[in-house]
Amino acid sequence: MSCIYGGSCSVSSFSAHSISQSRLQSSSISKPSSIQCSAGGLVAESKGVITAEPLLLNAVKGLDVERPPVWLMRQAGRYMKSYQAICEKHPSFRERSENVDLVVEISLQPWKVFKPDGVILFSDILTPLAGMNIPFDIVKGKGPVIFDPLSTQQDVDVVREFIPEESVPYVGEALTILRKEVGNEAAVLGFVGAPFTLASYCVEGGSSKHFSKIKRLAFSQPKVLHALLQKFATSMAKYVKYQADHGAQAVQIFDSWATELSPVDFEEFSLPYLKQIVDSVKLTHPNLPIILYASGSGGLLERLPLTGVDVVSLDWTVDMAEGRRRLGSDIAVQGNVDPGVLFGSKEFITSRIMDTVKKAGNRKHILNLGHGIVVGTPEENVAHFFEVAKNIRY
Numbered sequence: 001m002s003c004i005y006g007g008s009c010s011v012s013s014f015s016a017h018s019i020s021q022s023r024l025q026s027s028s029i030s031k032p033s034s035i036q037c038s039a040g041g042l043v044a045e046s047k048g049v050i051t052a053e054p055l056l057l058n059a060v061k062g063l064d065v066e067r068p069p070v071w072l073m074r075q076a077g078r079y080m081k082s083y084q085a086i087c088e089k090h091p092s093f094r095e096r097s098e099n100v101d102l103v104v105e106i107s108l109q110p111w112k113v114f115k116p117d118g119v120i121l122f123s124d125i126l127t128p129l130a131g132m133n134i135p136f137d138i139v140k141g142k143g144p145v146i147f148d149p150l151s152t153q154q155d156v157d158v159v160r161e162f163i164p165e166e167s168v169p170y171v172g173e174a175l176t177i178l179r180k181e182v183g184n185e186a187a188v189l190g191f192v193g194a195p196f197t198l199a200s201y202c203v204e205g206g207s208s209k210h211f212s213k214i215k216r217l218a219f220s221q222p223k224v225l226h227a228l229l230q231k232f233a234t235s236m237a238k239y240v241k242y243q244a245d246h247g248a249q250a251v252q253i254f255d256s257w258a259t260e261l262s263p264v265d266f267e268e269f270s271l272p273y274l275k276q277i278v279d280s281v282k283l284t285h286p287n288l289p290i291i292l293y294a295s296g297s298g299g300l301l302e303r304l305p306l307t308g309v310d311v312v313s314l315d316w317t318v319d320m321a322e323g324r325r326r327l328g329s330d331i332a333v334q335g336n337v338d339p340g341v342l343f344g345s346k347e348f349i350t351s352r353i354m355d356t357v358k359k360a361g362n363r364k365h366i367l368n369l370g371h372g373i374v375v376g377t378p379e380e381n382v383a384h385f386f387e388v389a390k391n392i393r394y
Contacts, residue, residue, distance in 0.1 A: 054187040056117045060289045060310055060332045068365045070389040071118030074372030075110040079379055082109050093138040097123050103174040114386040118189045119182050125193030125254050131167025133160045134202055149205035156228045162235030164242035172246035179247030190248030192239050194255035195232035195273040211260045218269055233273040237280035244285050252291040259296040266300055278308040301326045316370030320359035332364035339369045342381045350388050362394040
């Protein structure tokens with residue numbers, strides 16, 4: 001695999017920081033190919049063959065694509081000046097994420113500037129909680145706050161199963177509008193929280209460092225936790241289907257806290273419920289790509305495909321080549337550039353992108369970060385990330 005920098009930039013202008021051509025040529029991937037990357041000018045529109053479906057969906061299917069599709073977790077957010085302006089007018093996160101017009105406007109902000117291959121709904125994994133009789137808020141500077149943390153069977157009994165049509169109609173409306181706005185130029189992405197992660201927030205009362213409350217419940221009253229996890233699994237399966245029915249062309253499941261579990265406990269308290277969601281969705285939406293992201297998942301990597309998802313999103317602590325070997329060739333991968341790289345020079349950002357793409361190979365890869373964009377990231381560096389990524393050619 002070779003890397004050619006075209007356009008207004010020469011190979012020599014990047015030689016100090018980019019991957020050398022000889023290193024790329026010696027890499028082993030699924031079939032011989034080359035990467036070409038024009039690193040100059042504005043973000044370029046794709047000049048490849050027009051397809052009926054977005055590039056991201058074709059890549060997940062394993063079809064031949066001219067380059068890896070690219071989008072970034074938290075691509076709509078606080079690093080963007082346009083988002084900061086909205087926050088000044090609408091300081092409540094819940095207002096921003098529960099008002100159709102604001103959701104659409106914020107979701108489209110990165111689309112209008114960077115033209116990513118995935119446009120993800122601006123929302124939060126906790127959005128369904130209010131509809132499940134779990135009062136919460138997201139407080140600036142503190143994060144999620146669950147007003148009445150769950151700790152007993154009686155607490156779990158009053159948790160209602162989620163009915164998206166009744167509780168979050170604005171999500172469906174926003175997805176429908178996004179699909180019309182974006183067309184097939186990019187895939188519209190929805191997302192949900194995984195049962196164990198949602199349960200962790202609800203039992204801990206918010207974010208946690210040690211997860212002592214959820215583990216106390218798991219290890220002293222497992223039946224109580226299983227009852228809660230089952231309600232979340234049933235509800236999130238409905239939510240995934242609802243999002244798909246209203247315009248989402250792929251859905252990502254965030255299991256942010258499952259990696260706080262040991263492998264044996266992951267197999268009891270997370271894996272079965274993730275599999276339930278996937279199995280339920282595939283019965284009615286067999287062609288909907290489902291992506292699973294669990295930060296810090298290196299110790300659980302081989303177990304993640306057992307959920308039945310189509311794509312495993314790797315965080316940056318796993319080497320992409322090693323992740324590919326451990327996951328096998330049948331499943332697609334997403335990621336996994338360190339978000340901190342976006343604080344580096346443009347040459348450094350370019351070299352890390354090319355290294356990731358080289359290691360991922362030319363099939364079933366969605367280029368992304370290994371986590372969300374960090375607050376304070378220079379917006380021009382995000383622009384450069386998309387510029388380089390969209391000019392890669394296999």
